[in-house]
Amino acid sequence: MTFAELPSAPFSLVRIETGGGVRTGLVVGERVRLLTPEQLGAVDLNAFLASADWDRLRAVAESDGEWMPLAGVTLTAPVTPRQVLQTGANYRTHVIDLVVSGLAPDDPRTPEEARAWAGQMMDDRREHGEPYFFIGLPACVVGAGEPLALPAYSQKHDWELELAVVIGAEAFRVSREDALNHVAGYTIVNDITTRDLVFRKDMKEIGTDWYRAKNAPGFLPTGPFLVPAPFADPAALGIRLELNGETMQDASTSDLLFDIPALVSGASQTMPLLPGDLLLTGSPAGNGAHWGRLLRAGDVMVGSIEGLGSQTVRCVEEVAG
Missing domain, CATH: 3.10.330 (Vcp-like ATPase; Chain A, domain 2)
Incomplete structure (x- = not known):
């Protein structure tokens, strides 16, 4: 390798x-x-x-x-988590870009006005809101060297490179001030998402369907390295994803809406976080949906996070069973 x-x-x-x-x-x-x-x-x-x-x-x-x-x-994969928690809408710039790109044709606001509105909304959420969590299946955690078989039921599989927290000492209802004492280290996860399955079409009132959209086999390529917490400052790490040599995501964890202490504390309020568990922190701007270019067989993704190394994920066609 x-x-x-x-x-x-x-x-x-x-x-x-x-x-x-x-x-x-x-x-x-x-x-x-x-x-x-x-x-x-x-x-x-x-x-x-x-x-x-x-x-x-x-x-x-x-x-x-x-x-x-x-x-x-x-x-x-460098860890065997019993629980995987994922964080949604946690990069400020990413959410603002989504709001602007989703403007309806009859919306009276200019892109600049919509960007300012979304920025204020994100700042208010950071000040008064809470992180948005959902759960993934530990069975989806695989080594980054395993081929990513793209399910044939969709052509809209997307990348989401993320900094992942590896839990150390069990954390249950911990404070923000104590949260980092429960972090053992950090690793890299590419949180693969099937875009056309995120929202239910048969009953829109149900909302998002993260089970179908994010939990196919191999949809959490992880690692390959677990870097000890004393050797990484998660507050300002560069995060970059290249697709076939072209940079698609290029950001910093300094753009996180809720930082690592807030995420660990928030996630621990409901269920104890156990040693080896993964807490994904969200993905920055530059997903395939933004570029209008989703994953295809033959694609090679190289995801890097400053100080944590890099992972290479190769996409292949799903073999019919």
Whole structure:
């Protein structure tokens, strides 16, 4: 496996497919080594994340051992979440662009007036509103190296590159001030969406149908790296998606409407967030629907987030069963 970018952190975690199953690996530069439960100090990765001891892993990273070339191993998703929470409409510029692009022909406002109105609406929401969450299926979480089979029931599959929070210590009804103490690290997720299934056509009163629109097999390519929280500042990370070498999304997490503490706190008010769970933070402007160009078999997406490395996802046709 080759990588457009590697994490800038002193070390990061991956999960490696081996003949004996999936093992946790420690990455330093372009090298990786398998971790034993003794080195982790836990029976598995989620147990480690519950009280992550990064100093323990730093010592392993700086020690001699059986290192392998990273390019020579097969990686899968770096986490095994029991819950996946997704955040909607959380990039200010993205929502404003959607409002302007959706102006009806008989709307008396100019694009500039609509943009100003939408900007004020977003600022009011940030000040007085709450994050919008929905849930995804953990079964959709796959390694970024797996081919993305585009379901044949639609031709409107879209990309949504997102910064994903990896939960550490269990978080239940935590405050914003305490929220980051429950974050183990960060990874990259491309939240694939089937646009023509987002809204129900048979009963519009029901509203959105996130189950059908976002939960086909492989619709959450994740990783490949889990970067420890001490090595990343989520407040201002560059986020970029290229489709066949052309930049489609290019933004910063500084444009998030609700920041990481607000999201973790808000999501934890209803249900405990568990070690290893994923909390997606929303996607910036530049989705395929914006460009009028949706995914096709043969497309290659490279998603990068500053400091977290990059993932490469290749689209293929769905094989008829």
